[in-house]
Amino acid sequence: MSLYGTMRTGVSGMNAQANRLSTVADNIANANTTGYKKASTQFSSLILPSTGGAYNSGGVTTDVRYSISAQGTxxxxxxxxxxxxxxxxxxxxxxxxxxxxxxxxxxxxxxxxxxxxxxxxxxxxxxxxxxxxxxxxxxxxxxxxxxxxxxxxxxxAKGSAEGALDVNLPSNADDGYEKKTSLKAYDSQGNSRLIEFNYTKVSDNNWTVEATYDGTSIAGPIAMVFDSAGKLTSPSPAIITTTPQTTGGAELAELEISIGGSTQLASDFDVSNGKIDGNAAxxxxxxxxxxxxxxxxxxxxxxxxxxxxxxxxxxxxxxxxxxxxxxxxxxxxxxxxxxxxxxxxxxxxxxxxxxxxDSNVDIAEELTSMIESQRNYTANSKVFQTGSELMETLVNLKR
Incomplete structure (x- = not known):
């Protein structure tokens, strides 16, 4: 047995426990650190070959691992x-x-x-x-x-591009009957633009619709034809397409207004669906x-x-x-x-x-590890101390 080897083994153990205490200290310090993943110290024995019946003490090595994949609360x-x-x-x-x-x-x-x-x-x-x-x-x-x-x-700001306007036109209205409604659209700079829609009854099951902006026609008049059940059959597709308008440097783009849900029934004029995309600034x-x-x-x-x-x-x-x-x-x-x-x-x-x-550190587990490391460090120091005392006894034999 080598007394120097015994002392080095004790030092190896103390270093290993010091490494463990370092990871424990880091974990405790970061117990409240968002997303922190705890570190742990793994020990591995270091064995030296024995020769001539004499045992050569080895030591311990450490490897630090991180619980990065462990989910925190x-x-x-x-x-x-x-x-x-x-x-x-x-x-x-x-x-x-x-x-x-x-x-x-x-x-x-x-x-x-x-x-x-x-x-x-x-x-x-x-x-x-x-x-x-x-x-x-x-x-x-x-x-x-x-x-x-x-x-x-x-x-x-987002300019308008499409929308829908579904109305009910009174089937019992006289020829020449007119009714107006409107939709608010937005130009390329977010200004609101009011578009008016004027409906006129031409004859039984036949109407026209015209879209105007600021008194200028931008679509129509467009013929609207209904069947005997009051369902819209024309135009097909049932879309009003307006012409683009430029005002004050801003453009009111071409609009596609769906009118496919419009009906002609024996009831008052009513808007069942009126919407358009885009928004003001x-x-x-x-x-x-x-x-x-x-x-x-x-x-x-x-x-x-x-x-x-x-x-x-x-x-x-x-x-x-x-x-x-x-x-x-x-x-x-x-x-x-x-x-x-x-x-x-x-x-x-x-x-x-x-x-x-949250950090995935368990304070109770870390405190337990700290106490274990403290005890083990003390025990390894005793090994070193005992080896040192034996070395002193050996030296004193010469006196």
Whole structure:
């Protein structure tokens, strides 16, 4: 038996317990850190070969592991830009160095420039929203991502393009009977434009409708023909198409107004459906984020306009990601390649707006580990002390 080996074994044990205490200290310090994933120290024996009947004491090595894939609980907040992931996946954020990272820390706050940054200063990334198709993503990389910027829609106006106007025309009215109604449309600058519709009875089951703006005809007169049951048979398709108008530098675009639901029955003139799209200029009053990651701007007129799709990422082995300062992660050789996707698809979790994922640290478990490490450190120090005393006894034999 080597006394020096015994002392080195004791030192190895003390170092291992010190490493364990370091992870415990980190875990306790970050018990309230949003999205933090606890670290743990795993021990592995180091055995040296024995020769000539003499036992050579070895030691212990440590390996730090992270419980990144373990889901934390949720704390609900009043901020719609606080985000948590329920299930698999990570938010993509960009640091001040221009590099993209992964994180579960979703405490995002709108900044002066319109970007969303979490408490560590990382900016949330995503794709421009499209109503016709999902954005094309690079499955194994961060190419194509852009900053989510809420100020991109601070003031919004949308010109009208289509609508519907369904009325009942009294079948018992005399020939020459006239009735007017109107719809409010919006031009390209958000100005409201009143369009009038004038209905005139020509003969039994036959009417005309003319659309005018500011006294000028923009469609018609258009013949409306009804069958014996009072259902509209002409025009086909049952659409009024107006001509574009330019006023004060703003354009009132061509409008397609559906009239297919109009009837001719023995009842008073009545509008059963009158609507048109578009909106006046309005400001952003809030934000909404759906569970599939679509971020919509809420305007003062009550309209919700989708602007961005929050991107998500994952790897084959999340627990082997490389942790970095700021509670973010980067790809490592052991984690596998980054795979991109969207919330709620292909196994990715859903996004919870107005919630934060808590740290997955169990304080009771950490305190227990701390006590165990303290006891084991003391025991290893006794091994070192005993080896030192035996060495002193051996040296004193010469005296």
């Amino acid at each position: 949720f704390t609900y907040t009043t901020s719609s830009t606080d985000l948590a992931i329920n299930g698999k996946g990570f938010f993509i954020v960009q640091g001040s160095d221009g590099q993209e990272y992964m994180t579960r820390a979703g405490a995002f706050t709108p900044m002066d420039d319109g970007t969303l940054q979490n408490s560590a200063g990382f900016t949330l990334m995503g794709y421009e929203y499209s109503s016709t198709e999902d954005p094309t993503i690079v499955v194994n990389g961060f190419d194509g991502l852009g900053e989510i910027n809420l100020s991109s829609g601070e003031l919004n 309005s400001k952003v009053t809030g934000y909404e984020i759906s569970d599939d990651g679509v971020l919509s701007l809420k305007y003062s007129n009550g309209e919700l306009t989708p602007k961005y799709r929050i991107a998500m990422a994952s790897v084959q082995s999340p627990d082997n990601l490389k942790p970095l300062p700021g509670n973010v992660y980067s790809q490592s050789n052991e984690s596998g390649v980054v795979v991109m996707g969207y919330a709620g698809t292909n196994g990715y979790g859903s996004i919870i707006s107005g919630a934060l994922e």
